[in-house]
Amino acid sequence: MRHINRIYRNNSVVRFLVSYVLVLIIPLATLLYGFKSAFQVVENNINESSIFVLRNGIAKIDEEVKALQGISLQMSQSTNLKDFGGKTVVNSAYSKQALGVMEEYNNSLRYQGIKLIKNNYIYFNTRDIVIFENSLYRVDIFERYIKLWNMEFDEWRRMCANENSRKPRFFVTKEGGLNYIVPFAKELRGDNLGALVYEINKSAIRKYLNFLDEYKIYSMFILNSDKQLIYKEDKLDYLEKLSEDWYNESGIMNVENESITYISADNGWQYILVLPKQVALKQLNSLESFVMVLIVSAITLGLLISVYLSLQQGRPLNTLFSMITSSNTQIRQEISFQSMGEVVTEILRNNETLLEELEYDKPYLKKAFFHNLIKAEFVNTAELNYMAKKAGIELTGENYCVVSFKLFANNDFYEVDEQTLEEVRIISQLVMNYLNERYKEPAWFYKRNTLVTFGIFTVKEDTTNLKELLQETFEWLVAEYNVETNWGISKVCKNLLDIWKNCEEAAIAMQACRDKRHIMEYSLGLENTEEFYFPYIIEEKMVTGMKSGDWAAVEGMLKILAKENFAHRHLDRSRFIKFHRRMTELLSWQEESLGYNQEKIYWLNEAVINYDGEYTEYFERLTNICQEICTVVQQNRSKHRKQIISEIMEYIKDNYNDSGLGLSKVGVEFGMSEGYLSTIFKEGAGMNFTDFLEQIRIDTACEMLKNPENTVHKVAESVGYNSIQSFRRAFKRTMGLSPKEYRA
Known part of the structure; x- marks a missing residue:
């Protein structure tokens, strides 16, 4: 240790090298900590993106499943269905009633346009018959369809035979087929009359999960509300490793070499996506490699510079700073830098270009301007032009x-x-x-x-x-x-x-x-014209417009929706119904926040029922509803503003004698900026805030001056003026004569 200490004290090169290395280590340690935090942020963003993509696909499946459950429940309560299922005798009315059941069943399915349904039929226990594709079949004849669907007849019997349970259920066949079974009965108690059977199209489910195409290796599992596995793609052989902890929650978990995303849907289904970490975090791995190369390069370069500078004569910091300021020899000779703060100050003082760049923020304003422009963040043309001018952009x-x-x-x-x-x-x-x-x-x-x-x-x-x-x-x-x-x-x-x-x-x-x-x-x-057009930006602008009462903005979005969906895409009934569901969800949000009347939604639904390709009536009703929402918002806002102005005026009348009363103090009291307070006060009261306050003070002063015992100085102080001179000027400005002349 003494030997090392002696070398350090006697060898200036070693001292300089240690000094430079220490200077290098401190910023590198800071950078490493910063990069670690940044990597965590990136990983969180990637995880959130995975959840978002999965939720997007789930939402579409969830919507279809809810529609299927709703229409099947409705059909199972049909009087025609129950009456026909209870018949045991064949007579002249039997075929007619069967046709009525078929027509009601097909109409309900045609209205919903559910893509998840591959095949559907009704099985009746009483006569052991099946209604399928507008025809009646005895089971022994219907058996050929069962075989075409890769089901054994005994397995099909077990699926349909459920004499007492009324609970709808999913049934997974030996070949992996998925069926939705809805029993029906004439009475609440007693044996079932039969069951509505829907064969689920797994290709449609896979289409809604098409984001999986970007991954080469993955496992995807779907469990129903009874925790029964109803769909799987297990390329990782992960089925046996599934944990029950993932069955009722949503989140992301890293287990060994896999990243697991699990989401619980509204309909009780659980979706579990398993990806290898190198696939799930591919973007992060690339970023980490890139940063590691940069750090190694920086360390190598820093060490080389440290060795070089250690061999030079003079104090390390002064040598480094003299290199930076070599353009000014006189300053280099006269100034001995004592601290980093002095160095930065001197560099800025002698480098006007750097000062201008530090103060010049237009490049950042330009970037922010075009970001807001492309993301449709500007509310109106006035705001757009103002921000363009501020960023130095000539439109x-x-x-x-x-x-x-x-x-x-x-x-x-x-x-x-x-x-x-x-x-x-x-x-x-x-x-x-x-x-x-x-x-x-x-x-x-x-x-x-x-x-x-x-x-x-x-x-x-x-x-x-x-x-x-x-x-x-x-x-x-x-x-x-x-x-x-x-x-x-x-x-x-x-x-x-x-x-x-x-x-x-x-x-x-x-x-x-x-x-x-x-x-x-x-x-x-x-474009993909097979789906309806309703992007997130339009939804966001419509919600913002209705909440703010901006009818012009909402009307503009409605025109775009009408043009894109009906003039360009010519929506059929199935896609139109999905578009309508999305629109009613949006309007329902306004109902919750604004107390809007649900009857208007029913009125809009009438136009959907009568839809035959002509959308004019639908959009006329939709326009009427949205315009009425905007009008209600404007009226409520106007009413609220009047109430606020009234409260402010009462506050002024109660506190006019406070010499510190002004826009700032009242703004703090009512939680608003001075500018906004000044604007709404002038609109509501018909005069400026200052003029109103002055009028209250002068009117009170006039009443006090009628009492001879009140001096002018006392009156001025009592109504909130700091000096008698300012009181006299305000009094004469308002009344046209001085306080003394008014009293006389």
């Missing part, structure tokens, strides 16, 4: 077009390595510079993620020049950098508040690029 065009482009077209976001990330950053900037230099009209860019960028271009009615420039840019990237790109072009937008829709169009067009077609223009044919 002079009348028409705009959105372009979405993706670098490395054949590469996946989660497969990019560290080198590709750096290439993407550089090439993205080159592309934006290339387009800005050659495009004559204003254009702006916003990075959606690492590989994808949105460009907003000012255009005329014709976008030919823009298309030619994009083709030129594509060819330039291939020739110069051997980088292939995909490009999507939206339709022309005339209102920037609706640019989010054009961003959707550009993204859809870009994703449709195939084979050698690298530039695609948006058309309706590129």
Whole structure:
């Protein structure tokens, strides 16, 4: 130890090296702690994303199952069904009644349009017959269908035979088929007359879970409310490892090498998704590898610099700082830096460019502006123009077009390595510079993620020049950098508040690029028209609009929904009913928060029952309901505001003698800003806050001046003025004469 101490004291190079290494270790330790916290945040975000994707698929299945349970329960209570099931004698009315049961059964299923149903039929115990596809079958004849469905006849008998239990249940066959059985009876007690049987289409369930396609190895299990396994895809052979702890909860758990997501649905079903950790956290693993390379590089470079500087003469910190300030020899000679605070102050003082960059926040405002624009965060045009002006963006065009482009077209976001990330950053900037230099009209860019960028271009009615420039840019990237790109072009937008829709169009067009077609223009044919159109942004803007009473915003969203769903997609009855369910859920939320009348929803349902492809009546009723909600909100807001103004006026009348009374103090008392208080007070009272307060004080002063014993000074102090001079000025301004003249 003494030997080491002697070397340290006698060898200046060792002292300098230890000094630099210590300076290096402190920030690295801080960075490592920060990266650890950041990795935890990323892992949490990935877990939340997994839950969100799974919940999205579950919601669709849940909706179908609820519809199936509702219609089956309704049908099991049918009088026609019970009467027919109780008949034991065949007569002239038997066939007619059977047709009536068939018609009622088919109409109920046709109305709901449930995709989960593959086959459905009614079994009657009393006569051992089956109604299937508008026909009556004896069981011995119906047996051929049973065999086609990969069921043994005895197994089918056990499934249908349940003499006493009225409880609907799911039945899993030996071959893995899934059936939903709903018994029915004439009386509450006694034997069952038969059962409604629905064969579940497992392909439809798998379609709702199509997000699983992005994983190569996984296990997916679905259990019903009785904890019976009704669906499985077990590529990990994980069935035997399932824990009952996951059957009634929702969450994420890491067990050994697997990440397990388990969610309990509203209908009592439990969904369990098992993924290998390297698959579930693929994005995080890539990020950790990238950060580790950066840390190793930083440590290596820091050690090399430490060794080099240790060999130099002079004090370590002064040597380092003299390198930073080498551009100013005089300052380097005169100043001896005593602390880090002095160093930073001196660098800033002698570097005007750095000061300007620190104070210049427009790049951040621009990024925030385009984020809010694309996410439809702006409430109105006035707010949009104000934020654009603040960010230094000149919006002079009348028409705009959105372009979405993706670098490395054949590469996946989660497969990019560290080198590709750096290439993407550089090439993205080159592309934006290339387009800005050659495009004559204003254009702006916003990075959606690492590989994808949105460009907003000012255009005329014709976008030919823009298309030619994009083709030129594509060819330039291939020739110069051997980088292939995909490009999507939206339709022309005339209102920037609706640019989010054009961003959707550009993204859809870009994703449709195939084979050698690298530039695609948006058309309706590129969208999935098999489903109804109701994106989250429209739902959010409608909810916000109705809660704030902004009828113009709500009306705009309704027009988009009508155009997309009925002018473009021509919804059939099944998709229209699903669209209607989504809309009634949204309206029901308003009922809970605003106390809205449920009768209006029933009135809207009438238009659904009468739907024959013509949507005008439906949207007229829907528009009426939404407009009425907005009107109620506006009326309630106006009423509430009047009440607040009345309370504020009473507060002023009670506290006018407080010399400190003003907008600030009243704002704190009523929980609002000075600006907002001033605005609503002027709207409600018809005069400024200051004028009202002054009028109260002067009116009171006039009454007090009528008493000769009250001096002017006493009156001024009693009504809330700090000085007699300010009281005299206010009195003369209001009354037209001084207090002394008024008293005389």
